[in-house]
Amino acid sequence: MDRFEYREGNLFCEDSSVADIIGQVGTPVYIYSSQTFVEHYRKIASAFSPVNPIICYSIKCNSNIHICRMLAGEGSGFDIVSGGELFRAIQAGGDPAKMVYAGVGKTDSEINQALDAGIGWFNIESVAELENIQCITADRKIVTRAALRINPDIDPKTHRHTATGKKHSKFGVDIEEAESIIRKYAKHPFLQLTGVHIHIGSPINSAQPYIEAITKVLAVIESLRKDGFVIDTLDIGGGFGADYVTNQAPLAEDYAKEIIPLIKDRGFKNIILEPGRSIAANAGILVTRVLYIKESAGKKFAIVDAGMNDLIRPVLYDAFHFIWPVNVDEKYVPNNRSESFDMPGLVEYDVVGPICESGDCFAKARKLPELKRGDLLAIFSAGAYGFTMSSQYNSRPRVAEILVRQNLSKLIRRRETYQDLISAELLG
Ligand SMILES: Cc1ncc(COP(=O)(O)O)c(C=O)c1O
Numbered sequence: 322m323d324r325f326e327y328r329e330g331n332l333f334c335e336d337s338s339v340a341d342i343i344g345q346v347g348t349p350v351y352i353y354s355s356q357t358f359v360e361h362y363r364k365i366a367s368a369f370s371p372v373n374p375i376i377c378y379s380i381k382c383n384s385n386i387h388i389c390r391m392l393a394g395e396g397s398g399f400d401i402v403s404g405g406e407l408f409r410a411i412q413a414g415g416d417p418a419k420m421v422y423a424g425v426g427k428t429d430s431e432i433n434q435a436l437d438a439g440i441g442w443f444n445i446e447s448v449a450e451l452e453n454i455q456c457i458t459a460d461r462k463i464v465t466r467a468a469l470r471i472n473p474d475i476d477p478k479t480h481r482h483t484a485t486g487k488k489h490s491k492f493g494v495d496i497e498e499a500e501s502i503i504r505k506y507a508k509h510p511f512l513q514l515t516g517v518h519i520h521i522g523s524p525i526n527s528a529q530p531y532i533e534a535i536t537k538v539l540a541v542i543e544s545l546r547k548d549g550f551v552i553d554t555l556d557i558g559g560g561f562g563a564d565y566v567t568n569q570a571p572l573a574e575d576y577a578k579e580i581i582p583l584i585k586d587r588g589f590k591n592i593i594l595e596p597g598r599s600i601a602a603n604a605g606i607l608v609t610r611v612l613y614i615k616e617s618a619g620k621k622f623a624i625v626d627a628g629m630n631d632l633i634r635p636v637l638y639d640a641f642h643f644i645w646p647v648n649v650d651e652k653y654v655p656n657n658r659s660e661s662f663d664m665p666g667l668v669e670y671d672v673v674g675p676i677c678e679s680g681d682c683f684a685k686a687r688k689l690p691e692l693k694r695g696d697l698l699a700i701f702s703a704g705a706y707g708f709t710m711s712s713q714y715n716s717r718p719r720v721a722e723i724l725v726r727q728n729l730s731k732l733i734r735r736r737e738t739y740q741d742l743i744s745a746e747l748l749g
Contacts, residue, residue: 332647340647342730348610350723350736351723353725355391359392372581376594377421377593379595379597383707385722387724393410398415407440420438422442432457442466443512445468445514448494458509474488474495476530482637515551518556518558519556520560524599525561531580559597559598561573563702570599573599601704609625612626612694623689628676628715632683634707635684636681658702670689671684671685677715713737718738718741722734
């Protein structure tokens, strides 16, 4: 699952003691396990190897350049949604030919930037965007490839903010209209509309929604092919689950064994996957220190030095993150990570941050070993949509990031300073 484990009551990331790292860099800090990133990537690559996929790591989930570089070194491409992500992916050594560019609001300058780079595919989200990219490619006389993002109207059974493939979502084109759009726009001399893309939401903890969505788009593809249209690329998106709770998500091979029979030998030259969370979530923790224990109206609060500006998932998505002290008496070493995890002697706390918002809460009524000021807490499964969604709200400098490789830990992003807070505002 990941490379965070307790050894004699002390949390280790691979062979590095988390407390020792904190001794050097302080808190709050994100700590990542390089082995976990690589192992998760390799598991997906191996599970889907029968269809020889192009794996485009979804850079939005964790875009630190050191992590992108590591994944590019494994052969990964990138799923990007902005000019900034394209810039990062290229800086990390990513091959633009193995990149897919989605997003409903690509600007002309971003489209041009992607054309200059030699992007693999534009994943097109509307007719208006399609027409615009056709104009730009024709003006510039650049041939490029595109996939039409189809909204298959599937319920991925996830949080409403992360469901992207239901009718009336802003993403993609309605499946009822997809075929006629491709018929109308496919014969363009510069924009080769030869792919179909879906990304139905995240996290999706079963293969079933993929099966339903792929089955629906395959019918569209078959109908087009009958009339001579070439559809040689199928991008099935990301969204594979991660173990926020122990064994919550299927393994890569569980998804693969159901999805592969549907897409193998169907005449696709390129099968693309866009995993993010399933690679990154369990590869990272956010470590925070208890500042104060407060008792009020019969309730105990553990007030910590990380806030919702550092990890917004709990307030934004009602997301669960397992939280446990970095150093515990051996009798308190947890044997699973779940909301209901219990053992004798635990005390109930609301774990809250210092931000002036009542939503700034990492856990409510969470049972933990008794805490005191100065204790370190690990917030698990924070490697995806953690740092990348962080902000400077309340003028809090963004935290540092550390990448561990066995017993070596490397600072891969320094803690921001107060000067960083205002530097873009000092206009001379
Ligand atoms: C188009 C697209 N592809 C892939 C992903 C990655 O999803 P996940 O991190 O759940 O794998 C996202 C996430 O929002 C997305 O929007």
